[in-house]
Amino acid sequence: MSDARQYFKLPSPFAMKRGGALHGAHVAYETWGTLNAARDNAVLILTGLSPSAHAAANAQDPSPGWWEEMLGPGKAIDTRRWFVICVNSLGSDKGSTCPASTDPATGEPYRLSFPDLSLEDVANAAHGVVTHLGIDSLACLIGCSMGGMSALAYMLLHPGSVCAHISVDTAPQAQPFAIAIRSLQREAIRLDPHWNEGRYDAEHYPDIGMSIARKLGVITYRSAMEWNGRFARIRLEAEQREEQPFGFEFQVESYLEGHARRFVRTFDPNSYLYLSRASDWFDIAEYGHGNVMEGLKRIRIEQAMVIGVSTDILFPLEQQEQIAEGLEAAGAKVEFVALDSPQGHDAFLVDIENYSRAIGGFLAQL
Template sequence: MGDARRYHPLPSPFPMKRGGELHGARVAFETWGQLDEAKSNALLILTGLSPSAHATSNDEDPSDGWWEAMIGPGRAIDTSKYYVICVNSLGSDKGSTCPASIDPATGEAYRLTFPELSLEDVANAAHSAVSALGIIQLDCLVGCSMGGMSALAYMALHPGSARRHISVDTAPQAQPFAIAIRSLQREAIRLDPNWNNGQYDDDHYPEHGMSIARKLGVITYRSAMEWNGRFARIRLEPEDREGEPFGFEFQVESYLEGHARRFTRTFDPNSYLYLSRASDWFDIAEHGQGSVEKGLARIKLEEALVIGVSTDILFPLEQQEQIATGLRNTGVRVEFVALDSPQGHDAFLVDIENYSRAIGGFLAR
């Protein structure tokens, strides 16, 4: 398997919103399709907390991307029409500079000396990568989940940098429930003795903390309706149960365990902590004198599509309505789509049929 990943060196120093700066930093990105001569057909995707820039397969890397069924020739995000760019978030360990990267000043990994990370920094890093490709205005900026908040930051910091916007399962600010969950996820990691104030290594990796953090995430990414439909109260076969006191007894426990196992070693725990906190900190109101409406009013767009799902407990539908209303009040043509997918927050990754119809329809207009 080849590597389609490319790297954009960020300006050095790269100043961070909450103080500090990075030297010699970079972000990873991938592209699909061809940029037209006017450089007017670019579509940028900003991701959720854990995905890489590999949103869909390509010749260099034929493995499935995290949004495989959504992006490609003739798909909803049509790569025969758009030049599609997906940037890996600054602070993520999927190729971009992050707490696991080497600090050029010390020759050691940053770990907890990495500057405090905000989604504004993620947005500015992505904007720098897009500008380096010679693109002044994106045809469309797509943001999913955490990436939807990064996208709002991108457009508030760089008004007029996108003609259209697709906001997917996101929010103008983190709500107390989402902050509470992410706080617990971070606590689980920090309480793992192997985390050791960020000084872990492969032999002493905070496996339990990362596992609990992932399980909490998976529980909130789906809906109670889906858990009931998939698992009800089905118990594990006796031979599949653990022999220990209070061991797993129900299928849903074993499902979460499998999810956690697949995740733990694929993500750097410190990067997870930094990105999780950046999500909690984000508030578009900081760009509008304390008002979400004024923050959204800084965004200069022609059209927007705002999609949410009624079963999302992490980024509830009323938060997407707030984005749609706020943009509409500034004269943007807004289409608001509320889906009833049972999959909760993860629906955009699972209910491809309904999301494709909305996104493909909007882009085709």
């Protein structure tokens, strides 16, 4: 049994961590598998910045999901055993209330009048979905990338609501390198004249800003090792090169351009800005008197698996080690998995074989 996109109406008003509130807001979610009579076989997935709730194909929407090879009957997250929920982040334009949504108070899109967004708000909205489905405690909470930070917030804000946790390529707080990259991405969007203080439309759209932001992202999602292996210094054929001065000459430039072009109009620029800044703001040290380890020690779960990749420059391996140590200090039985995937931060979307082995093995023994 699986359902395509569904919507959960958040309580109105829905108070936001940094002030302000949303009225008549909702989040989109999808489910796979069947909730058992005891309601104790639920697995919640919280996503990275840009994915939708469509993690895998289902009867109503057979298109492949962003984690297609990981989720389904007989796969690592086996939907014959688990009732799986994936929630689209509050603030994302993939079905949830976001800056592009209509503000009921004005009848116009929120744009920059959308309240400041935090990952705690994302976590609280996802918890609302789980409660709405009649689930008191999740068998497992899985958080990937930005979703891993949202997952840490979820467990802190809702103690006793999670039994086990799988932390995938994430961090207890953003490091200066990650903040710097996201700051540049936001600057590229804001400096595009078509951004117009958030008041763009289909005719006047910050395509160039979004394109540069995406290229910066893709560069940091992969590792130098992979760039060298895939592209080396291979040049484009003469007919593929741009005629203008300083135009694209190398294959890697053309690859980034293709990536950016596919992304640009698929994600609302203001939503991108809000979620990006929410990622920078998240800091588990806030819950531990300024200390990351003390913040992590407040999380009460039974077991966890923390997965990281040695080639991840955005969420480096030492941050995964920190999460593992903190959860262990809090009393959880923790398994730490350090993978050598060459794909960098994006490995969890690409190196399915190694991630499947780890995640499937952990879930099988719950």
